[in-house]
Amino acid sequence: MPDLDPPQRQSPDAQMLTGFWYRARPSDRVHHNQLHKATLLEIPLVLGRDAQGKPFALRDACPHRGMPLNCGRFDGENLECGYHGWQFDVHNGQCQLIPSLTADQNLKIDRIYAGSYPCEEQDGFLWVYIPDPPPPGAGFAPPAEPPDSAPQIEKFGEKYKLAYLQAEMPVSIDHGIIGLMDPAHGPFVHQAWWWRSRHSIHEKKKNFEPIPNGFRMSAHTPSSNSAPYKLLRLYADADSITTTIDFVLPNLRTETIRAGKYWFSSLTTVTPITRNQCRIDVVAAWNLFHWVPFGPELLKFVFAKFVEQDRHTMELQAEGLKYNPHLMLIDDADRPAKWYFQLKAAHLEAKRTGTELKHPMPGPVTLKWRS
Ligand code: FES
Ligand SMILES: [Fe+2]
Numbered sequence: 001m002p003d004l005d006p007p008q009r010q011s012p013d014a015q016m017l018t019g020f021w022y023r024a025r026p027s028d029r030v031h032h033n034q035l036h037k038a039t040l041l042e043i044p045l046v047l048g049r050d051a052q053g054k055p056f057a058l059r060d061a062c063p064h065r066g067m068p069l070n071c072g073r074f075d076g077e078n079l080e081c082g083y084h085g086w087q088f089d090v091h092n093g094q095c096q097l098i099p100s101l102t103a104d105q106n107l108k109i110d111r112i113y114a115g116s117y118p119c120e121e122q123d124g125f126l127w128v129y130i131p132d133p134p135p136p137g138a139g140f141a142p143p144a145e146p147p148d149s150a151p152q153i154e155k156f157g158e159k160y161k162l163a164y165l166q167a168e169m170p171v172s173i174d175h176g177i178i179g180l181m182d183p184a185h186g187p188f189v190h191q192a193w194w195w196r197s198r199h200s201i202h203e204k205k206k207n208f209e210p211i212p213n214g215f216r217m218s219a220h221t222p223s224s225n226s227a228p229y230k231l232l233r234l235y236a237d238a239d240s241i242t243t244t245i246d247f248v249l250p251n252l253r254t255e256t257i258r259a260g261k262y263w264f265s266s267l268t269t270v271t272p273i274t275r276n277q278c279r280i281d282v283v284a285a286w287n288l289f290h291w292v293p294f295g296p297e298l299l300k301f302v303f304a305k306f307v308e309q310d311r312h313t314m315e316l317q318a319e320g321l322k323y324n325p326h327l328m329l330i331d332d333a334d335r336p337a338k339w340y341f342q343l344k345a346a347h348l349e350a351k352r353t354g355t356e357l358k359h360p361m362p363g364p365v366t367l368k369w370r371s
Contacts, residue, residue: 014172016041016272017250017347021150023269023281024128026164027121030055035070035079039273041130044068045117048090051076056090057128059115063095069114079114088114092142116143120150123267123283124162127151151252153285156263164283165304167311168273170318173251176270176278178337179314180253186371189313190306205368208336210361213347214248215339218364222257247340249347262288276318282307332367 024038030049037060038045044060046069058079060068067083074080078087078096087097093116095109118129127150134141169176179185187201207218219242241259246252251271257264264286271279282303329337342360350357 014174014272014275015344015348016173016275017344018130018132019147019351020250021120021127021129021146022251022271024057024119024126024271026166027055027124027126030126033074033076035072035074037068037070038128040128041272042274043130045128046070046079047119047126047128048074048079050090054091055119055121055126057117057119057126058088058090058093059117061115062086063112063114086112090116092116094142113141118143118146122150123153123285124164125281125283151267153267153283154254154256154265155285156258156265157287160285160287162283162285163300164281165300165307166279166281167307168277168279169311169314170277171314171321172276173270173272173278174341175314175317175321176280177251177340178334179310179317180268180270180280181247181336181340182334183336183369183371184333185313189309192305201370203368203370205366207364207366208361209364210359211246211248213357214246214252214343215336215361216247217245219244247336249343259288262286264288280307280310333369333371335365335367 018041022040024040024045025036025047030036030047032049032051032053034048036047038047038057046058046060047055049055058069060070062069062072062081062083064081064084064086067081069079069081069088071082072080073082074090077090079090080087085097085099086095088095093114095112095114098107098109098112101107101109117131120127120129129144129146129150131144131146169179171179183204206220209216209218222241222243241257243255243257245256246254248254251269253268253270255264255266255268264284266282266284268280268282271281273279284299284303286299329335339360343357346357346360349355
């Protein structure tokens with residue numbers, strides 16, 4: 001019998017990591033010349049598209065006296081605050097006009113900025129870069145330069161379909177994420193006749209390896225007790241079906257399934273909205289199932305069912321969490337959750353000291369659990 005670490009007390013701190021891209025809103029719900037409210041990491045935002053369709057994200061508070069900018073007027077280029085009519089360029093937040101100024105008052109309005117955030121569209125979603133907070137009292141400046149582009153779904157060909165679904169969960173980012181990577185809830189939360197029952201529970205053994213800022217469940221043949229994989233094996237006519245699952249800070253879970261020339265790729269994110277609320281967005285790309293009637297609908301149905309089961313479970317869990325219970329993580333089923341907390345701590349430590357992240361995993365690890 002292997003010696004297991006004793007259950008570990010864990011109190012999620014719900015700290016939200018800055019300096020990363022976050023999904024803000026599906027692209028098809030951001031319209032030309034309209035303003036939309038959004039919240040990321042407790043930052044109120046106003047999102048929109050200019051006349052050319054280019055998206056933008058501003059802090060939803062006027063730098064003058066804090067009026068929400070989403071109540072203002074947008075002409076497709078500049079946003080005019082509804083209180084005193086100050087106008088801002090939507091892409092960099094720079095002030096363009098202060099109507100109350102007289103001709104001989106030379107206030108340098110180009111030094112005034114509304115908070116503005118880098119914004120990119122990727123795989124049907126608007127992503128917003130949330131930089132580290134400026135030093136206190138620094139005021140607003142031009143938008144930060146993101147170190148890289150927003151994350152993309154890995155694709156293995158030119159032709160593919162894309163779909164998304166989302167659900168809001170009344171729990172902190174930490175609970176959202178560890179719920180997502182938790183292998184032991186499957187038989188209890190995700191029961192369905194076409195998927196699996198709790199009687200199909202059996203021992204599993206998976207290999208994990210460290211990757212930059214995260215960990216990977218190494219390429220393996222998917223679990224034999226799940227119907228979609230059985231279906232896949234039947235239709236894809238491939239000798240081998242492999243799936244790889246990665247988790248990367250701050251909140252990215254990618255899953256890739258490959259069966260011969262067919263592939264299915266998804267990027268799931270858990271986005272912190274507030275300290276006690278997060279949102280899960282699943283975006284999938286695939287070239288499978290175009291020969292199956294209703295393939296995409298079927299897939300969406302399966303995913304929607306899963307996400308709804310998770311959402312409902314976390315809604316119930318939130319009731320219990322209200323009273324700050326002691327929580328514990330056990331080996332091996334909760335080891336990925338432990339890695340998540342360790343990675344997060346290592347990331348913050350690396351940032352604090354200006355050093356490289358010390359990865360909590362020494363090397364490849366095999367975990368065993370029953371699910
Ligand atoms: S509060 Fe926005 S212009 Fe005064
Ligand atoms: Fe789940």
